[in-house]
Amino acid sequence: xxxxxxxxxxxxxxxxxxxxxxxxxxxxxxxxxxxxxxxxxxxxxxxxxxxxxxxxxxxxxxxxxxxxxxxxxxxxxxxxxxxxxxxxxxxxxxxxxxxxxxxxxxxxxxxxxxxxxxxxxxxxxxxxxxxxxxxxxxxxxxxxxxxxxxxxxxxxxxxxxxxxxxxxxx
Amino acid sequence: xxxxxxxxxxxxxxxxxxxxxxxxxxxxxxxxxxxxxxxxxxxxxxxxxxxxxxxxxxxxxxxxxxxxxxxxxxxxxxxxxxxxxxxxxxxxxxxxxxxxxxx
Numbered sequence: 180x181x182x183x184x185x186x187x188x189x190x191x192x193x194x195x196x197x198x199x200x201x202x203x204x205x206x207x208x209x210x211x212x213x214x215x216x217x218x219x220x221x222x223x224x225x226x227x228x229x230x231x232x233x234x235x236x237x238x239x240x241x242x243x244x245x246x247x248x249x250x251x252x253x254x255x256x257x258x259x260x261x262x263x264x265x266x267x268x269x270x271x272x273x274x275x276x277x278x279x280x281x282x283x284x285x286x287x288x289x290x291x292x293x294x295x296x297x298x299x300x301x302x303x304x305x306x307x308x309x310x311x312x313x314x315x316x317x318x319x320x321x322x323x324x325x326x327x328x329x330x331x332x333x334x335x336x337x338x339x340x341x342x343x344x345x346x347x348x349x
Numbered sequence: 350x351x352x353x354x355x356x357x358x359x360x361x362x363x364x365x366x367x368x369x370x371x372x373x374x375x376x377x378x379x380x381x382x383x384x385x386x387x388x389x390x391x392x393x394x395x396x397x398x399x400x401x402x403x404x405x406x407x408x409x410x411x412x413x414x415x416x417x418x419x420x421x422x423x424x425x426x427x428x429x430x431x432x433x434x435x436x437x438x439x440x441x442x443x444x445x446x447x448x449x450x451x452x
Contacts, residue, residue: 181352202372229403230402265378278369278372285363288364289357289360290357292360301406304406308408313408316412321412339427
């Protein structure tokens, strides 16, 4: 077993274990903190796959900004432990069966990758995934999608403000 | 070159994480935890994107992940605002109690 494979296996175990812990923990704050662990494990996997810039974005935006927003809302509403009994007794079993079917499909797809794409990773150029490389691509080939993203973020900001505004006049 | 790790391994991990996210949406009834499960599914697809970018030597895959993260940030802002609005009118974010459309 190579060092890289050992790193991959331990990261995969951390990610899957924390995901399961996120699903089963009754307290939503614990769920959020377990999700942060998953996000960090995936960020390190990004580093392993030579995506340094994306790994930093993942830590700063996902684990930083987005999860803080989640924790804010959980604690603001005080809804850590709300969870009623399932209204359908067969809900859990059905979910397990459906998920099992989904994972079988994923395994079939992953094992049947065409040609060489399922094999080992080849060499990539020096600086693959660096901020300079991503930035060049982002501001040349993907300039219009990038600008549309700013519009999307503006719309989301306005939407969030409108949705959470107190309506005192009513 | 990453000795010992192949694209198949990355895809299997991505599939397992995506399935766990799906399971979370199906079995939890706390709207915020369901929402976090959706984030987990987005991350699983990001992992597959980055894996394929590495495997094919195409940087575009990483740019797409960047866009996915930007869309996820917008989605979280609006989604959490919706959850806050639902909590104001219902005093609960249990999705089983928000079933007026059920008829």
